[in-house]
Amino acid sequence: MLTTKQKTLRRFWYATVRVDSIASGPKAFTLMGENIVLFLGKDGKPAALEDRCCHRTAKLSKGWVDNGEITCGYHGWTYDGTGKLARIPQFSVETPTPNYKVKSFHAAERFGYVWVCLDEPLAPIIDVEEDGAEGWRRIFQFYDVWHTAPLRLMENSFDNSHFSFVHKGTFGNLNAPKPERYDIEETDYGFFATTVVKILNPPIAYEVTGTTDPETVRTMRNHWYMPFCRRLDIEYPSGIRHVIINCATPIDDENIQLVQLLYRNDTEEQCSTQKLIDWDAAVIAEDREILESTSPDAILDVARKIEFHMPSDRPGMIMRKRLLELLKENGEEEVTKAYA
Ligand code: FES
Ligand SMILES: [Fe+2]
Structure with missing residues (x-):
């Protein structure tokens, strides 16, 4: 079974990187052949976006995160945790920001890891009753x-x-x-x-x-x-x-x-x-x-x-x-x- 060719398998959650590894900046990960970038959004929760700026295709993981937004390291376009373009720094304040978006994926923190699901989930992240339980x-x-x-x-x-x-x-x-x-x-x-x-x-x-x-x-x-x-x-x-x-x-x-x-x-x-x-x-x-x-x-x-x-x-x-x-x-x- 060639995993990346089976669309159904995109509908499950997978553990990617340790959540503390994205505390200080974005991190690239490849999941089922998709290049994604992981970072902490404004709410402090993990966000997963396609690792490609919609301006001139640079990898967003080469940029940086400030206040829950990720900035592309090429020309500074900035996105929020949903992938929506928040700012183009070369524009004046009067110029409206175009309605552009990079693809986003489901992301959640569980057991100290960032779990990602590429499409609509078919099942929840597994439950571990011992996690956080007394005596464990x-x-x-x-x-x-x-x-x-x-x-x-x-x-x-x-x-x-x-x-x-x-x-x-x-x-x-x-x-x-x-x-x-x-x-x-x-x-x-x-x-x-x-x-x-x-x-x-x-x-x-x-x-x-x-x-x-x-x-x-x-x-x-x-x-x-x-x-x-x-x-x-x-x-x-x-x-x-x-x-x-x-x-x-x-x-x-x-x-x-x-x-x-x-x-x-x-x-x-x-x-x-x-x-x-x-x-x-x-x-x-x-x-x-x-x-x-x-x-x-x-x-x-x-x-x-x-x-x-x-x-x-x-x-x-x-x-x-x-x-x-x-x-x-x-x-x-x-x-x-x-x-x-
Ligand atoms: S390629 Fe990302 S801002 Fe230009
Ligand atoms: Fe074994």
Whole structure:
């Protein structure tokens, strides 16, 4: 599936940049092949515009923001957060400002990120009940560009048979390659998948898992939010919960920005923020290496891709089915360059 060619996928929210990164000026971002500029408007809320001045096409992200308005760095045309031209500095005060506008997109702040939806939203930004809740802390783990497709990232997030192989350097057990059963319940937003997985618990992970046992288990409650968000709630026998939120934001047809947030119900004294960042950085570096070696054109022939490696419900197959249904409901066909 070539993400940027599917109009329906423009109707979902994606996490772009950290909101504090636009506090001092505009920032460029590419979302589904669209060059956009992000800044804080007059109301202090994020604004997203096409990154192109409607005068002589300079990138607005090269300009600056003052009092919630963005000024083009070429000749100073100035726009408000809706993209409406507010001023042409060469005009005298008597000359009316022409009624010009650059394209604007839906933008909102959530969980410390600016989320953007390019067309009319089909679903809200995901809800994270732990965000701001008592007894929980939020940790910004990563926002990195990966050379892969968002569906590849999502499939991998529900593929338990990769643990033994990809994660043999962290928690995976190469001697136990058969994954546990995954139970999947389809929902209106995607699906909810549950399983219990045995893992290795090396000393470096003791504070992460809350136990010094050499092996432990993860009770995993894993949600897929169409098309490219997931919530993985891991519970350890120690009572520690490790809730990972991912958004695989499509940049273009070959690259994503992977955003990862973590919520924990323990304290800094029990496990430091740096430890949690370093631990998941090591885990995710293993995923990254293998995912970047796969084809980013995510839908391959079903016969080749069928999940023989999964013993029960097959999450990747369900994702494919649901996304094709979603496209169909919105009058679209799948676009791919490597179907066979
Ligand atoms: S190109 Fe932006 S003001 Fe001229
Ligand atoms: Fe993984």
